Amino acid sequence: MSQVTFQNNPVTLVGEEVRVGNVAPDFTVLANDLSPVTLADTKGKVRLISVVPSLDTGVCAEQTRRFNEEATALSDDVEVLTISVDLPFAQARWCGAEGIDAVQTLSDHKELSFGKAYGVVIEELRLLARSIFVVDKNDKVAYVEYVSEVTDHPNYEKAIEAVKEAV
Template sequence: MVNVTFKENPVTLLGTEVTAGDKAPDFTVLSNDLKPVTLNDSKGKIRLISVVPSLDTGVCSEQTRKFNEEALSLGDDVEVLTISVDLPFAQARWTAAEDVKNVKTLSDHRDLSFGEAFGVAIKELRLLARSIFVIDKDDKVTYVEYVQEVTNHPDYAKAIEEVKKLTN
């Protein structure tokens, strides 16, 4: 089981821990226009899934902007998704204000489907734990990072390196 803290306090993660080599579990989240989005909607692409507690915080905002910049160099076979429990309207407002166009922001606010499927739903806060998942074109998880302290940054370079290995 993954041990995660939020501001140095232990939290309980709901759901099942995902590890490299697993088949990616399905989930349903909402796009910014309230349409359901599942893993299958990006079938045949490499997915980099960046998970953040809330786009309206410093580290989450930086993380999303960083992957937005990186997405340009990853090619058309890669889809970069940022998932949080922010309302879709707040995500749309944030992406417009930050001029984020290369990352799809998706909301897990409705039923924590993604959070529980990937073992990142924080029981005490109803937020998602900061994490990164890379999923290949065949829905196999090839890279996982559960950031131990939710307020810290993930290892951007390792995640990008994994995506680039899959595109070669």
């Protein structure tokens, strides 16, 4: 796996690196109402999974707002999921304050199930490393970006392009 840094300091990522062509690993995270959500819950759709350390930070907020805007122009065959370790209550409050309504925010705080399955748990911080995954309708990984510096933005254009190609 390529080296990832947080504020220019190397960090250790826990879990297996996911690659294009892999079958997307399953996971269990929590919706804002505390109900469990798995990859299978969106089966048959293209999934854009936007991973952020915390919605309460500048880049994470911008990333979530950007994909919320992009989601409104995408096909109904696309689900946009934002996963962080923020508590579900905080995610719901943040989405309400920001008017986020086209992206589903999900919390991996309980078991780090998603983070471990996709190799994005930052061991030193118990946060998720900024990353993007596009999973096609057949649960194959179509696009992966592990952002090398966690405080940087992902490549939005490439992610959206991968979603459109997978539809």
